[in-house]
Amino acid sequence: MKYAIITGASKGLGEAITKRLIQEQIAVVSVSRTENEEIKRLAIESGIEYNHFSCNLSLEKEVQEVFMDIAHYIFQKDPKEILLFNNAGVIEPIQTIGNLDQTPVIRNIQVNLIAPILITNLFLSKAQLTNTKVTVINVSSGAAVRSFEGWSIYCSSKAGLNMFTETAAIEQTELKTNNKIIAFSPGVMDTKMQETIRSSTKEAFKDLEQFKEYKEKNMLLQADVVANALVDLILSGNVESGKVYNIKELLK
Numbered sequence: 001m002k003y004a005i006i007t008g009a010s011k012g013l014g015e016a017i018t019k020r021l022i023q024e025q026i027a028v029v030s031v032s033r034t035e036n037e038e039i040k041r042l043a044i045e046s047g048i049e050y051n052h053f054s055c056n057l058s059l060e061k062e063v064q065e066v067f068m069d070i071a072h073y074i075f076q077k078d079p080k081e082i083l084l085f086n087n088a089g090v091i092e093p094i095q096t097i098g099n100l101d102q103t104p105v106i107r108n109i110q111v112n113l114i115a116p117i118l119i120t121n122l123f124l125s126k127a128q129l130t131n132t133k134v135t136v137i138n139v140s141s142g143a144a145v146r147s148f149e150g151w152s153i154y155c156s157s158k159a160g161l162n163m164f165t166e167t168a169a170i171e172q173t174e175l176k177t178n179n180k181i182i183a184f185s186p187g188v189m190d191t192k193m194q195e196t197i198r199s200s201t202k203e204a205f206k207d208l209e210q211f212k213e214y215k216e217k218n219m220l221l222q223a224d225v226v227a228n229a230l231v232d233l234i235l236s237g238n239v240e241s242g243k244v245y246n247i248k249e250l251l252k
């Protein structure tokens, strides 16, 4: 049996990925602070094994405890393959350097970078012991490779995630495992994260008007279109480990 773990499954891209995986009859473990009742209902109607684990990914101890429980639950089922989508992310703080508050800085790096590192480490460690194939998908951003004034923390955490992905992939190749790890840049999508961006100020975020225009001119990608392209790639089996995929190349 194939199992998928999706962080941030309650909303946006994570919700769309989870719905598509349910359609594909893949057992899903959703992780977020809130549970999406529609996903729960869909899974039950489709007869899919579904579990939700509530976890605040900004709290290191909670990440360790909840993911030990998830690993225990999945590995005891002797899975054929595990798909781990490190998708949850936060954009805040949107603020220029010199005006940053400490708490949102730390929270951003915990959710966007430290949690994916700890979770990947745990699953690759368990995979070694059980010979299970693990495919890790780290959801990154164009902001990992392009700086935006006001997004220094988001840009830095996503750049760190890309580098972690590349390093893990090299190590896994060296170890001759079947495990694969990629990063994925989903493009600008019509989700709650974009609402947060549009509600910031011009003083804190220089490109505010441009992002408002993306919405007004209907230029935002729909999360289900992005999720389908990503899941098609993963299920094709033709994943190049270590690569940072961009939605543009998948939608060609």
Ligand SMILES: NC(=O)c1ccc[n+]([C@@H]2O[C@H](COP(=O)([O-])OP(=O)(O)OC[C@H]3O[C@@H](n4cnc5c(N)ncnc54)[C@H](OP(=O)(O)O)[C@@H]3O)[C@@H](O)[C@H]2O)c1
Pocket (backbone or CB within 6 Å): 007, 008, 009, 010, 011, 012, 013, 014, 031, 032, 033, 034, 035, 055, 056, 057, 058, 087, 088, 089, 090, 111, 139, 140, 141, 142, 185, 186, 187, 188, 189, 190, 191, 192, 193, 194
């Ligand atoms: N939207 C875009 O334009 C865009 C562009 C480039 C990259 N991305 C990336 O795509 C991914 C998905 O973004 P999205 O637009 O779908 O965001 P979203 O609509 O804001 O959803 C974020 C998800 O992350 C979860 N989350 C946030 N903080 C969490 C925490 N402390 N603990 C546990 N879960 C937490 C939320 O669940 P709960 O609130 O239920 O906990 C929610 O399910 C992110 O990694 C983001 O950086 C998005």
